[in-house]
Amino acid sequence: MRVLLSLAKLYPLLLVAIAWELAARAGLVRPIFLPPVSTVIAALPALFWSGDILAPLGTSLYRAALGLAVAMIVGIGLGFLMARVRWIKWLLDPLVSLAFPSPKVAFLPIFVLWFGIDHLSKIALVAITCVFPFIIAAEAGARTVSRTQLWAAETMGTSRSGLVFRIILPGSLPSLMSGVRIAVPFALVSAFTAEMIAGGGGLGGDLIYAQRFFETTTVFALLLVMLVTGYLADALVLGLRRRVLRWHEG
Amino acid sequence: MPATDPNIVISDVSKRFERRGQTFTALEHVDMQVAQGEFVSIVGPSGCGKSTLLYMLGGFVAPSGGQLSAGGKPVTGPGIDRGVVFQEYALFPWLSVADNIGYALVRKGLPRAEQAAIVARYVDLMGLRGFETAYPRELSGGMKQRVALARTFAYDPGILLLDEPFGALDAQTREIMQDELLRLWRSNRKTVVMVTHDVDEAVYLSNRVCVMSHRPGRIVEEFPIDLDHSASREDVVVSATYRDQRNAVWLAVRRQVTRASGGAAA
Numbered sequence: 001m002r003v004l005l006s007l008a009k010l011y012p013l014l015l016v017a018i019a020w021e022l023a024a025r026a027g028l029v030r031p032i033f034l035p036p037v038s039t040v041i042a043a044l045p046a047l048f049w050s051g052d053i054l055a056p057l058g059t060s061l062y063r064a065a066l067g068l069a070v071a072m073i074v075g076i077g078l079g080f081l082m083a084r085v086r087w088i089k090w091l092l093d094p095l096v097s098l099a100f101p102s103p104k105v106a107f108l109p110i111f112v113l114w115f116g117i118d119h120l121s122k123i124a125l126v127a128i129t130c131v132f133p134f135i136i137a138a139e140a141g142a143r144t145v146s147r148t149q150l151w152a153a154e155t156m157g158t159s160r161s162g163l164v165f166r167i168i169l170p171g172s173l174p175s176l177m178s179g180v181r182i183a184v185p186f187a188l189v190s191a192f193t194a195e196m197i198a199g200g201g202g203l204g205g206d207l208i209y210a211q212r213f214f215e216t217t218t219v220f221a222l223l224l225v226m227l228v229t230g231y232l233a234d235a236l237v238l239g240l241r242r243r244v245l246r247w248h249e250g
Numbered sequence: 251m252p253a254t255d256p257n258i259v260i261s262d263v264s265k266r267f268e269r270r271g272q273t274f275t276a277l278e279h280v281d282m283q284v285a286q287g288e289f290v291s292i293v294g295p296s297g298c299g300k301s302t303l304l305y306m307l308g309g310f311v312a313p314s315g316g317q318l319s320a321g322g323k324p325v326t327g328p329g330i331d332r333g334v335v336f337q338e339y340a341l342f343p344w345l346s347v348a349d350n351i352g353y354a355l356v357r358k359g360l361p362r363a364e365q366a367a368i369v370a371r372y373v374d375l376m377g378l379r380g381f382e383t384a385y386p387r388e389l390s391g392g393m394k395q396r397v398a399l400a401r402t403f404a405y406d407p408g409i410l411l412l413d414e415p416f417g418a419l420d421a422q423t424r425e426i427m428q429d430e431l432l433r434l435w436r437s438n439r440k441t442v443v444m445v446t447h448d449v450d451e452a453v454y455l456s457n458r459v460c461v462m463s464h465r466p467g468r469i470v471e472e473f474p475i476d477l478d479h480s481a482s483r484e485d486v487v488v489s490a491t492y493r494d495q496r497n498a499v500w501l502a503v504r505r506q507v508t509r510a511s512g513g514a515a516a
Binding site for chain 2: 171
């Protein structure tokens with residue numbers, strides 16, 4: 001029943017699909033520019049079984065996940081330091097303010113120059129895109145941990161590293177999970193974008209490749225895979241958030 | 251009755267703060283001794299630095315001058331020998347009630363069975379049965395302070411430092427919690443230093459009440475309190491002894507508040 005209800009909420013998608021199908025079928029546009037949605041969906045199983053979806057998807061997810069992991073470790077570390085150490089806050093604040101709103105993809109040519117055309121340059125782009133949401137979320141989160149909570153922990157025999165891992169980290173989780181929710185789509189988008197610009201496989205690379213050969217159906221099919229991937233990743237994050245924040249209101 | 255060896259010694263302690271290039275003195279020439287097993291309260295006008303003094307005993311704030319020692323050792327930082335209860339509870343909201351109470355027991359590395367037994371004992375003592383798996387946000391203010399007290403009593407520190415422990419509670423809950431604290435203290439006779447702005451609370455609970463002056467804070471008057479707590483709360487509070495001692499402390503605090511407001515009331 002709940003599944004049916006949540007599916008019912010997706011009806012706007014159905015409306016878009018119907019409009020798309022009708023526009024294509026009525027011959028308003030040539031199929032080479034817009035194939036009918038039914039054709040695109042029909043093409044998916046063949047692409048799936050030939051490995052033309054799973055292989056590039058795996059490549060893209062690998063790059064996104066690794067970059068995300070680097071961003072998470074570095075970002076949480078820097079954010080905590082900014083919340084607790086005044087001179088680090090003083091040092092990093094202007095850098096974060098400058099770099100966070102900058103077009104990170106503009107760094108890609110430099111990363112390709114430094115790290116080559118394969119995985120590393122893409123992972124670097126994902127990492128630099130996602131590090132800022134983590135820095136900001138970690139700093140804000142660490143500030144929600146009160147002075148008296150830290151003092152209480154200290155009187156009860158918590159070591160210095162214990163303060164970070166047992167008090168500041170769990171206390172920051174509500175804020176950090178909001179950071180994760182922003183960073184995960186950022187990671188996917190920057191991995192796909194890097195692949196589209198610099199090539200080197202992955203869903204983004206394959207999509208551009210298909211476009212060059214006017215395989216428009218494949219372009220749309222890969223686009224659908226990207227959309228579903230993003231949707232599922234976000235659903236996963238929301239599920240994770242519910243699990244780890246049961247103690248927290250909202 | 252308390253033994254004679256001092257458990258806490260504060261000698262000539264001062265504290266100065268810098269704010270916007272200005273120095274102001276929060277505490278000056280504070281001298282105080284607390285005997286083993288004694289319950290001492292510090293009262294005074296707000297802003298007199300009484301909480302700062304407690305934070306120095308806790309080892310969270312360093313004095314600008316003078317020395318503090320607890321249990322014969324100079325205070326250099328927070329330590330497991332001094333348990334602290336804060337007005338705002340300072341619970342860990344991501345831990346259940348039972349895990350909050352057991353927090354220090356895990357840090358101490360006690361065997362699991364022993365941890366569970368101690369937690370269960372304080373859950374019972376503090377009337378928290380049935381709430382072991384609840385999270386702090388699901389509790390009322392009074393319940394949260396019960397957890398905070400249980401958490402501190404559970405690991406058995408020799409000295410208790412209470413910073414306005416019932417300040418955030420409503421009047422009825424506050425009285426109930428005061429009696430809980432009194433009951434716990436009478437059963438284990440820890441050394442207690444409590445900071446409060448509530449004169450009735452200080453007199454009702456303590457062996458001795460110290461009155462601090464307005465900034466720079468000093469201890470200006472001390473009142474030994476002698477109440478018979480084997481009687482009920484009602485009998486104690488309506489007794490002439492309580493009334494006289496309470497009035498004496500209240501007048502002393504009143505003198506400090508009047509002086510602080512520039513003698514406007516005089």
